Amino acid sequence: MPHGPLRSALLGARDVSPLAVGVVIYGLAFGLLAAQAGFNTIKVGVMGLIVFAGGSQIVAAQQMIAGAGAVAAVIAGLALNLRLILVTASVHEVYAGRPWWQIVLGAHVTTDENWALMLAQRAKGRPTGFWYLVGAGVCLLLIWPLATMAGVIFARAIPDPKSLGMDFAFTAAFIAIARSLWKGRSDLMPWLTAVVIVAVSIRVGGLPPSWTLIIGGAAGATAAAFSRNG
Numbered sequence: 001m002p003h004g005p006l007r008s009a010l011l012g013a014r015d016v017s018p019l020a021v022g023v024v025i026y027g028l029a030f031g032l033l034a035a036q037a038g039f040n041t042i043k044v045g046v047m048g049l050i051v052f053a054g055g056s057q058i059v060a061a062q063q064m065i066a067g068a069g070a071v072a073a074v075i076a077g078l079a080l081n082l083r084l085i086l087v088t089a090s091v092h093e094v095y096a097g098r099p100w101w102q103i104v105l106g107a108h109v110t111t112d113e114n115w116a117l118m119l120a121q122r123a124k125g126r127p128t129g130f131w132y133l134v135g136a137g138v139c140l141l142l143i144w145p146l147a148t149m150a151g152v153i154f155a156r157a158i159p160d161p162k163s164l165g166m167d168f169a170f171t172a173a174f175i176a177i178a179r180s181l182w183k184g185r186s187d188l189m190p191w192l193t194a195v196v197i198v199a200v201s202i203r204v205g206g207l208p209p210s211w212t213l214i215i216g217g218a219a220g221a222t223a224a225a226f227s228r229n230g
Contacts, residue, residue: 008128009135012114015121016136019113023140024147026054030061031151037064041152048145052108053084057148085221087115094130106130109137187224194220 027048034044039061051057088095088110095103114136121128198216201207207215 005131008131009138012117012128012132012135012137013139016114016117016139019117020140020143023054023113023143026058027144027147028151028154030054030058031148031153032155033058033061033151034148035152035155037061039152041149044152045145045149048148049141052111052141052144054144084110087112091115091118091133094133098130102130106134106137109134109141111137111140113140190220190224193223 031044034047034057039047047057084107088107091110095106098106110133114133117136118128118133121132194216197219198212201212201215205212
């Protein structure tokens, strides 16, 4: 039997809570990275609320540290986030007939975690829909900025994070995020496409690594769109 909006949202928040542990870890790692990029606590918190995309934020911060510039950092983050177009498109029916503000809200809080959770619950026969997705997403949206801000505060309290090996936390967190994005053999072609494009762009084209990442991300997203429509 379907639940009301509030009940569905609360169920979504409850069910996503175990996954929030991983979000906290990613958030702390990003906060450490953002501190090295020169972001303060408030900027990181606001970025988390507005952007709300862990992988994209980490890539953007890494580009800033590498000296790629703000424009390249933003484009790199957007390229990595292109996959969310396919994610939201895969559950387009939950947005059907809803007012624009609900569509914007749903799209903003849709992440890999609450999207996968909703599909898993549907596979079990549970009646999940728009408000379940939003409830789970809002739960993560509240946790993510707090975790990133805590990471910045922690980084500021350590005189030399590299001496403790904390700089590897960024790489480890990104590897973990990349691993969580792997959904199975259907992702093989998009991932291979991105890797090949990046390798060719660096070796043959001689392009800067920051721009090859952007091109590879866009190529991978395009390959994913074709493979799912094929």
